[in-house]
Each structure stands twice: as C-alpha cells, then as structure tokens.
Amino acid sequence: MVQKSVPDVAKAGPRRRGRPRAFEPETALTQAMDVFWRHGFAAASLDDVSAATGLNRPSLYGAFGDKRALYLQAYGQYRKRVNEIFQPMFAAREPLRVKLRRILVAALDLYLSGEDGPRGCFTVLSAASDAIAEPGLQALVGEAIAGTDRAFGLLFADAREAGELPESADPRRLARIVAATLHTLSIRARARIPRAELLPIVDDVVITVCGA
Amino acid sequence: MVQKSVPDVAKAGPRRRGRPRAFEPETALTQAMDVFWRHGFAAASLDDVSAATGLNRPSLYGAFGDKRALYLQAYGQYRKRVNEIFQPMFAAREPLRVKLRRILVAALDLYLSGEDGPRGCFTVLSAASDAIAEPGLQALVGEAIAGTDRAFGLLFADAREAGELPESADPRRLARIVAATLHTLSIRARARIPRAELLPIVDDVVITVCGA
DNA sequence: CAATTTCTGTACTCTTTCGCATAGAATAGG
DNA sequence: CCTATTCTATGCGAAAGAGTACAGAAATTG
Numbered sequence: 169m170v171q172k173s174v175p176d177v178a179k180a181g182p183r184r185r186g187r188p189r190a191f192e193p194e195t196a197l198t199q200a201m202d203v204f205w206r207h208g209f210a211a212a213s214l215d216d217v218s219a220a221t222g223l224n225r226p227s228l229y230g231a232f233g234d235k236r237a238l239y240l241q242a243y244g245q246y247r248k249r250v251n252e253i254f255q256p257m258f259a260a261r262e263p264l265r266v267k268l269r270r271i272l273v274a275a276l277d278l279y280l281s282g283e284d285g286p287r288g289c290f291t292v293l294s295a296a297s298d299a300i301a302e303p304g305l306q307a308l309v310g311e312a313i314a315g316t317d318r319a320f321g322l323l324f325a326d327a328r329e330a331g332e333l334p335e336s337a338d339p340r341r342l343a344r345i346v347a348a349t350l351h352t353l354s355i356r357a358r359a360r361i362p363r364a365e366l367l368p369i370v371d372d373v374v375i376t377v378c379g380a
Numbered sequence: 381m382v383q384k385s386v387p388d389v390a391k392a393g394p395r396r397r398g399r400p401r402a403f404e405p406e407t408a409l410t411q412a413m414d415v416f417w418r419h420g421f422a423a424a425s426l427d428d429v430s431a432a433t434g435l436n437r438p439s440l441y442g443a444f445g446d447k448r449a450l451y452l453q454a455y456g457q458y459r460k461r462v463n464e465i466f467q468p469m470f471a472a473r474e475p476l477r478v479k480l481r482r483i484l485v486a487a488l489d490l491y492l493s494g495e496d497g498p499r500g501c502f503t504v505l506s507a508a509s510d511a512i513a514e515p516g517l518q519a520l521v522g523e524a525i526a527g528t529d530r531a532f533g534l535l536f537a538d539a540r541e542a543g544e545l546p547e548s549a550d551p552r553r554l555a556r557i558v559a560a561t562l563h564t565l566s567i568r569a570r571a572r573i574p575r576a577e578l579l580p581i582v583d584d585v586v587i588t589v590c591g592a
Numbered sequence: 593c594a595a596t597t598t599c600t601g602t603a604c605t606c607t608t609t610c611g612c613a614t615a616g617a618a619t620a621g622g
Numbered sequence: 623c624c625t626a627t628t629c630t631a632t633g634c635g636a637a638a639g640a641g642t643a644c645a646g647a648a649a650t651t652g
Contacts, residue, residue: 184597184598184599184649184650185596185597185598185649185650185651186596186597186598186599186648186649186650187597187598187599187600187647187648187649187650188598188599188648188649188650189598189599189600190599190600190648206510207422207510208420208422208508208509208510209423210420210422210423210510211421211422211509211510213638213639213640214639214640214641215638215639215640223600224600224601224602225601225640225641225642226599226600226601226602226641226642226643227599227600227601229640229641229642230598230599230600231599234640234641235640235641284513285513288507288508292508292567293508295500295567295568295570295571296420296500296504296505296507296508296509296567296570297420297423297508298418298419298420298422298423300570300571300572301496301497306571306572309571310571310572310573313567313568313571313573341584341587341588344564344580344581344584345557345560345561345584345585345588347564348557348560348561348563348564348581348585349557349560351560351563351564351567352556352559352560352563352564355504355507355508355525355563356507356525358507358508358512359507359512359518359521359522359525360512360518360522361522361525368556369556369560372553372556372557373557373560375553376553376557376588396619396620396627396628396629397619397620397621397626397627397628398618398619398620398626398627398628398629399617399618399619399620399627399628399629399630400618400619400620400628400629401628401629401630402618402629402630425608425609425610426609426610426611427608427609427610435630436630436631436632437610437611437612438611438612438613438629438630438631438632439629439630439631441611441612442628442629442630443629446610446611447609447610447611593652594651594652595650595651595652596649596650596651596652597648597649597650597651598647598648598649598650599646599647599648599649600645600646600647600648601644601645601646601647602643602644602645602646603642603643603644603645604641604642604643604644605640605641605642605643606639606640606641606642607638607639607640607641608637608638608639608640609636609637609638609639610635610636610637610638611634611635611636611637612633612634612635612636613632613633613634613635614631614632614633614634615630615631615632615633616629616630616631616632617628617629617630617631618627618628618629618630619626619627619628619629620625620626620627620628621624621625621626621627622623622624622625622626
C-alpha cells in the first residue's frame with residue numbers, strides 16, 4: 169500500500185511552492201471547534217463546518233483530512249486554548265481559596281459560553297460522543313482528564329507544603345473531587361441549569377477542599 | 381389543524397380491535413434504549429434500532445412516533461429501570477458508609493456495562509447530546525439530575541438525624557458532591573479508564589462524606 | 593514569460609437515513 | 623362467515639451528507 173500523503177497541518181515552512189492558502193489554519197480550526205463543540209461529532213455536518221469557516225469542503229479536506237481527523241484537530245485546538253487560559257491562573261500567587269474559586273468560576277463561565285446556549289466542556293462532550301470508540305480520541309480525552317487531575321494535584325500539594333492545607337490532606341483525593349466538580353458543572357450547564365444554581369456548587373467544593 | 385392520532389404507547393386496554401402487536405413495547409423500548417445509550421441520538425440510526433428490536437421502521441413509527449419521540453421514551457425507560465435498581469438500595473437499612481459505597485459501586489458498574497465497551501450514564505449522555513437543545517429532553521434530564529441530588533440529600537439528612545453524620549454536615553452540599561462523583565465516573569468510564577482507576581474515586585467520596 | 597506546483601470552487605457520485613405509502617396479514621365484532 | 627380495524631412488511635422518495643474529480647486561479651521557480 170502506498171503511503172497516503174497526509175496533509176501537513178499548518179506546517180508553515182519557509183515558503184510553500186504553489187498557490188498560497190487564503191486562510192489561516194488556526195483560525196479555521198477554531199471555527200471548526202465552535203461547531204463541533206456545540207453539536208458534537210455526529211450531529212455536526214461538514215457543511216456546517218464549511219459555513220462556519222467560510223471554506224469549501226475540498227479545502228477543509230486538503231488542509232485537515234477527513235471529518236474524523238478534523239474533529240481531532242479541532243479538539244486539540246480546544247485543549248490548547250483552554251491550557252492557555254488556565255495555566256496563568258494556576259501559576260498565580262494567591263491564597264488557595266481565592267485561586268481555586270477563580271479557576272472554578274472561569275471554568276463555569278467557559279462551560280456557559282456559546283452563542284446558542286451553554287456548551288459544557290468539550291472534553292466531556294468528546295467522552296460522551298460516539299466517536300470515543302476510536303482509540304485516537306480516547307487517548308486525547310484520557311490525557312486531558314489525567315492532565316486536569318495532575319494540575320489540581322500539584323496545586324494542592326503546593327498548598328499543603330505552604331501550610332494552606334493540613335498535613336493530613338490528600339492532594340490527589342482533593343484533585344479528583346475538583347475534577348468531578350468540573351464534570352458535573354459541564355453536564356449541568358449543558359442541561360440549561362442556570363448559573364445561579366451552579367455557583368453554589370463551586371462554593372461547595374471550595375468549602376470541601378479549604379474548609380468553611 | 382386536525383389532531384394527529386398520537387400512538388398510545390403500551391396502553392394495554394382491555395382488548396384492542398384489530399391485529400394485535402407481535403411485540404411488547406416495553407421490551408422494544410429497552411432494546412432501543414441499548415442502542416441510543418451506546419451511540420447517542422445523532423449517531424444511532426433507526427435501522428440500528430430496527431435491527432436491535434427486530435421491528436421494521438413502520439412498526440417503530442406506529443408504536444412510538446418519530447426518532448425524537450422514540451429517544452425520549454427510550455430515555456424514560458432508562459430512568460425507570462435505574463430507579464427500580466437504586467430505590468431498594470437507598471431504602472436499605474445499612475450503615476451510611478456501607479450504603480453509600482454500595483450505591484456508588486453499583487452505579488459505576490452500570491456505567492461500565494455494555495457489550496461493546498462502557499456506556500456511562502444515559503442522563504449524562506443525553507445532556508452532552510445535540511438533542512439537549514430540545515426542551516422536552518432538557519426537562520427530563522433536569523428532572524433526573526434534580527432527582528439524584530434530592531435522593532442523596534434525603535439520604536444524608538436521615539443519616540445526620542440518626543447521628544451518622546455530624547450536626548454540622550450540610551446534606552445538600554454532600555449530595556452535590558456525590559452527584560458530581562457520579563458524573564465524573566460516567567465520563568471516565570466512557571473514556572475507557574479502567575475500573576481499577578475508578579474505584580479509588582468511589583473511596584475518595586466515601587471518605588469525603590463519612591470521614592476517614 | 594513559461595512551467596510547475598498548490599489551492600479554490602463547482603459539481604458530481606455514492607451512500608445513508610428519515611419518513612411514509614401501500615399492500616397483505618391477523619384479529620375482533622356482527 | 624364477512625367486515626372493520628389494526629398491525630406488519632416491502633419498498634419508494636426525497637434529502638442530507640461524505641468524499642472526490644476536475645477545471646480554473648494564484649503563487650513560486652527558472
């Protein structure tokens with residue numbers, strides 16, 4: 169079998185040879201992300217993506233591959249953007265209670281964002297999707313979940329070391345509780361449960377982790 | 381507009397007049413539930429449901445209406461079955477710690493069930509689905525989530541009254557933490573995270589609620 | 593400027609899928 | 623036994639959707 173020439177995504181070399189792209193792959197991926205994030209893999213058509221990006225299907229195909237490959241890259245774009253948003257918040261020098269609440273409220277507002285109603289967390293959606301049967305998506309979603317557990321685990325380990333949590337606190341256990349909170353917020357947001365009923369859940373977990 | 385004769389689902393009157401059904405609606409709904417639970421609304425075709433139930437599409441149509449109505453009824457069937465499973469567990473007279481763990485492990489195993497891989501919680505899937513845009517599904521999912529919160533809230537309120545929890549415990553806060561745990565278990569199960577990594581999460585929450 | 597390479601856009605094919613029309617089968621009532 | 627009623631089964635029709643062929647456009651290289 170001949171090696172199928174995989175389209176190199178956004179591999180912005182020094183200068184490509186023929187006619188240049190009339191679009192930025194990053195921008196298109198972000199727009200595709202919006203479509204998949206809202207509708208999910210199966211319910212989103214390539215025509216929807218085409219309309220959102222302003223690109224014709226052959227252009228999408230040439231740049232990103234088929235629908236499955238496009239979804240994976242759009243989800244990768246989501247992860248990248250989310251990391252860019254939250255890394256500074258994790259790195260900030262604030263009291264644990266403040267920092268934790270700030271992160272959770274930011275996540276909640278991310279889940280509530282969307283022009284046509286709350287979209288929840290793209291990772292949660294991907295896990296719930298039919299496409300999760302595919303190993304490639306399983307790997308990405310697994311990484312994302314593990315990464316969240318790890319990030320909060322480090323946060324709490326540092327806090328314990330700094331005396332903001334008791335010695336008896338188990339950072340990994342606390343991290344999983346917070347991750348669970350993110351998941352429940354995502355589900356409830358998508359179910360159109362209003363923000364006013366979701367904020368108390370944030371306060372719940374802050375109390376659970378940091379005490380009353 | 382003329383009233384469209386809505387097919388009465390499983391309304392087993394004394395005797396219907398013409399040719400009787402060659403199938404039990406309850407059974408068919410359970411089989412339809414399996415299909416939607418695994419694939420989700422958009423990715424499941426009526427041919428899939430037809431194959432799973434052994435019924436032709438016109439029969440499905442006649443009995444349950446269109447795809448959307450069928451999904452709602454299949455999800456209703458899920459809720460009914462889940463309630464039948466868990467109500468006795470909530471009613472059991474056991475120490476809180478034992479009862480809570482039993483319920484959570486049962487839920488986990490429900491989420492891990494499925495012939496072709498773990499399916500998670502149908503409620504979570506429905507919330508993540510594209511179909512959640514529809515008010516009818518929003519209402520059902522909202523009820524299901526609120527019902528879970530309420531059931532655990534009552535459980536913890538009773539436990540506090542029985543002295544199994546300190547007076548300072550907040551039943552509603554604890555209930556939401558447990559519900560969050562169910563949601564995270566559902567997501568992680570569907571992401572193919574192995575049972576051995578999920579059981580510690582159950583223990584986490586038991587410790588969080590009941591103490592170490 | 594000519595040749596080559598790469599991207600864009602129209603339009604096409606093939607498949608899937610929803611929904612339904614219609615004919616035949618099975619049962620109750622008279 | 624005959625008719626009315628309801629269910630089953632084959633199969634049609636219309637639409638959507640994924641992927642691609644091909645011609646034209648726009649850039650680089652020589």
